[in-house]
Amino acid sequence: MTIDTRIDAAPRRPREAEPVRETAHPHSHPHAPAAPAARPAGRVSRVVIFTVVLIVIGLLMAGMYGFKTFRDQAIADFFAGNVPPPTPVSVTAASVESVPKYLSAIGTLTASRQISVASEVAGRVMTIHFDSGARVSAGDPLVQLNDATEQADLQAYQAQAKLAAANLDRSRNLLRNQVGPQTTVDQNLAQLDEANANIKRTEALIAKKLIRAPFGGELGIRKINAGDYINAGDPMVTLTDLSTLYVNFSLPENALNRIDVGQAVLIGSDAAPGRSFEARITTIEPQVTTDTRAIQVQATLDNQQRHLLPGMFANVRVVLPPQADMVVVPETAVDYTVYGDSVYVVHGRTDAEGKESLHVERVPVKVGDRFEGKVEVLSGVRAGDRVVISGQIKLNNGAAVAIAQNDPLAIPAMLPRN
Secondary structure, eight states: OOOOOOOOSSOOOOOOOOOOOOOOOTTSOTTSOOOOOOOOHHHHHHHHHHHHHHHHHHHHHHHHHHHHHHHHHHHHHHHHHOOOOOEEEEEEEOEEEEEEEEEEEEEEEEEEEEEEEEOSSOEEEEEEOOOTTOEEOTTOEEEEEOOHHHHHHHHHHHHHHHHHHHHHHHHHHHHHTTOSOHHHHHHHHHHHHHHHHHHHHHHHHHHHHEEEOSSOEEEOOOOOOTTOEEOTTOEEEEEEEEEEEEEEEEEEGGGGGGOOTTOEEEEEETTEEEEEEEEEEEEEEEEEOTTTOEEEEEEEEEOTTOOOOTTOEEEEEEEEEEEEEEEEEEGGGOEEETTEEEEEEEEEEEOTTSOEEEEEEEEEOEEEEEETTEEEEEESOOTTOEEEEEOGGGOOTTOEEEEOSSOTTSOOSSOOOO
């Protein structure tokens, strides 16, 4: 027997692992399908947890939705049954009255006579005959300046006049006796006339040295003292006649046909609140101011009681014919806003049970002039309509109201004392 002792030149490859074959169950059918592999236990647990979380979240959301629905329904039921009580308000009926009409303006009060007392000539103050704020009459002496020089000149001129008069008498006698010439008579007459003229001039100068009140009135604050030297024109004191005042004001040019001389004017001032003083138009400027297109008007006011002073501002109302049969409401009834003026009108209505209630309606209105705490209503309200005069701040359109027994805006008969 021959033994092959040859060794392969190439190395042998390692034997691959044979696949493990499943051993059939001894009792299984040879043609039955193979059993599926088992799932991992971790995947099953995660699915169960996720499902449970979804169910819990769904239950929470359903509970929250149900609570919100229940709460909203409870709130609606509460407010549906909780009707607020009617708001108490004060009410009055719109009336028909005659409305006074005015042309309003702002004026200035001036004195009918007012001056600053001054001297016509220079001199030294010798005597002051008045006190500050005193009342004087026309011709009363106020200040005496030094007039010693003028008094001496007056005596000299009077002596010259006396001598000239005596010389004139002698020359006339000589002329009648045909002893003296006519020329001497004429010279003596001229000398007498010259002396008399000097006397009058000196008397006038002396009169200027005594300053008198040119008219009656009230003096102001004294501005000089005894011994002061003043020049011509230096102010010494003011003198004002307060018995009559002028009211100067202007009106637009379209008011020219509505004013006339003698027309009544009502004057109001902050110095006398709540009072009106009557004046009369005395002058209307016969031309229109070109820069303002206004008419300058002057009225005269009797001020015997000295309630007003020159320089004050004046609220001027030129009285016009009144307008009759106009609807009027109290001024407190009108609600003034940037969106327009309105009032609350009270209406009554009856429900299904026959019970009567009151509610308000906000009505836009157009107002006119105001007077004595009232206002003219041009449109929106009719005579007899009941309007709210107090308590509007708590109201809205359609709100239920009740008429208050007492008006909170009424002035009490007796004011409380501390």
